[in-house]
Amino acid sequence: MAQTMKAALIKTYSGVSGIEIGETPIPEISGNEVLIKVHAASINPADLLFLSGNYGIKRALPSVGGMEGCGTVIATGNSLVARMLKGKRVAFVSEIYGSWSEYTKASAMTCMVLPDHVSDEQGAVFFVNPASAMAMVKIAKQHKSKAVVQTAGASALGRILVKLGKAEGIPVISIVRKEEHAQLLRDLGGQHIVNSTAPAFEDELKRMTHALGATVCFDAVGGDLTGTVLSALPDGSTLFQYGLLGGNTTTINADDLVFRQKRITGFWASDWVKTQSIFELLSLQGSMKKSVGSQIQTEISQTYSLSQTADAVRQYAANMTSGKVLLLPV
Numbered sequence: 486m487a488q489t490m491k492a493a494l495i496k497t498y499s500g501v502s503g504i505e506i507g508e509t510p511i512p513e514i515s516g517n518e519v520l521i522k523v524h525a526a527s528i529n530p531a532d533l534l535f536l537s538g539n540y541g542i543k544r545a546l547p548s549v550g551g552m553e554g555c556g557t558v559i560a561t562g563n564s565l566v567a568r569m570l571k572g573k574r575v576a577f578v579s580e581i582y583g584s585w586s587e588y589t590k591a592s593a594m595t596c597m598v599l600p601d602h603v604s605d606e607q608g609a610v611f612f613v614n615p616a617s618a619m620a621m622v623k624i625a626k627q628h629k630s631k632a633v634v635q636t637a638g639a640s641a642l643g644r645i646l647v648k649l650g651k652a653e654g655i656p657v658i659s660i661v662r663k664e665e666h667a668q669l670l671r672d673l674g675g676q677h678i679v680n681s682t683a684p685a686f687e688d689e690l691k692r693m694t695h696a697l698g699a700t701v702c703f704d705a706v707g708g709d710l711t712g713t714v715l716s717a718l719p720d721g722s723t724l725f726q727y728g729l730l731g732g733n734t735t736t737i738n739a740d741d742l743v744f745r746q747k748r749i750t751g752f753w754a755s756d757w758v759k760t761q762s763i764f765e766l767l768s769l770q771g772s773m774k775k776s777v778g779s780q781i782q783t784e785i786s787q788t789y790s791l792s793q794t795a796d797a798v799r800q801y802a803a804n805m806t807s808g809k810v811l812l813l814p815v
């Protein structure tokens with residue numbers, strides 16, 4: 486086997502301009518790690534944050550870009566869990582190493598064996614958003630919220646949540662910023678959609694949250710929208726910030742916290758999974774596999790080769806709602 490591979494390397498934390506295609510050593514593995522031949526790798530909002538040095542983790546540079554993908558495990562460390570994955574086609578998350586490369590390494594704990602009927606393309610987007618959407622439904626139930634509010638409602642995650650919510654009897658109030666995104670959600674069966682640019686947005690949102698009993702919100706945008714949404718929630722509600730699409734500052738109205746018992750906190754899937762037992766995680770994976778093709782289906786807009794990574798990232802960043810852009814390293 487060759488000692489080096491082609492990869493999209495992040496040379497500096499300076500956005501797309503920091504990406505360079507080059508050769509790098511195939512990673513070494515040990516213990517609980519597996520070596521994966523990558524079939525397809527995704528580009529997510531987290532990767533855009535990572536490129537600019539604003540994600541929750543940083544890797545020593547130069548580093549392979551990306552975090553999620555699908556591939557075949559070709560070698561494993563010594564642990565039993567890792568060895569059980571040998572030869573299996575998996576969806577993986579590799580925060581430790583990256584995914585925009587011909588090969589990658591990941592912890593066996595962040596790999597999920599894919600059913601045969603799941604394509605490589607769907608496999609490359611089968612982990613982060615579907616698991617997060619499932620986690621959101623679980624959190625809403627734990628908070629005894631009868632419905633959920635979500636911003637960036639037409640995102641890939643938002644679309645999964647609408648369908649999961651329907652299946653689980655938790656209506657989702659989706660906040661979008663464009664009318665065509667409202668229509669897109671209606672076509673998927675979304676029933677509670679509100680446009681943040683409409684003049685009656687605040688009143689309409691307040692009416693919906695109170696009528697449906699939505700006391701949990703998942704906000705991916707931040708900025709002024711967070712405070713507006715928090716104010717529209719019933720007293721005692723909790724808002725989970727889980728994305729930074731609108732930048733990394735958030736404005737909230739202090740009286741919501743002081744006088745209306747509302748709370749704002751964060752959600753990061755990487756941390757959330759650490760709070761789950763191995764049985765809960767296996768059950769989550771089982772539910773995800775059952776839902777693939779029905780509730781869990783992600784729109785893929787385009788595929789690019791590794792050497793076109795910078796173009797692929799630009800294309801994705803400018804057209805996020807059109808669907809995921811994938812890198813195919815072969």
Ligand SMILES: NC(=O)c1ccc[n+]([C@@H]2O[C@H](COP(=O)([O-])OP(=O)(O)OC[C@H]3O[C@@H](n4cnc5c(N)ncnc54)[C@H](OP(=O)(O)O)[C@@H]3O)[C@@H](O)[C@H]2O)c1
Nearest residue numbers: 530637639640641642705727728730731752753754805806
């Ligand atoms: N915390 C976690 O563990 C976790 C896990 C998974 C995902 N996420 C977050 O979930 C969010 C959605 O991810 P995804 O992969 O589903 O995204 P996606 O499919 O790429 O879609 C992104 C969506 O966000 C909208 N958007 C972008 N900037 C916006 C802004 N400033 N204000 C309002 N809407 C904006 C886009 O609409 P336009 O077309 O109008 O731009 C698009 O519909 C991201 O913030 C991501 O980081 C967090």
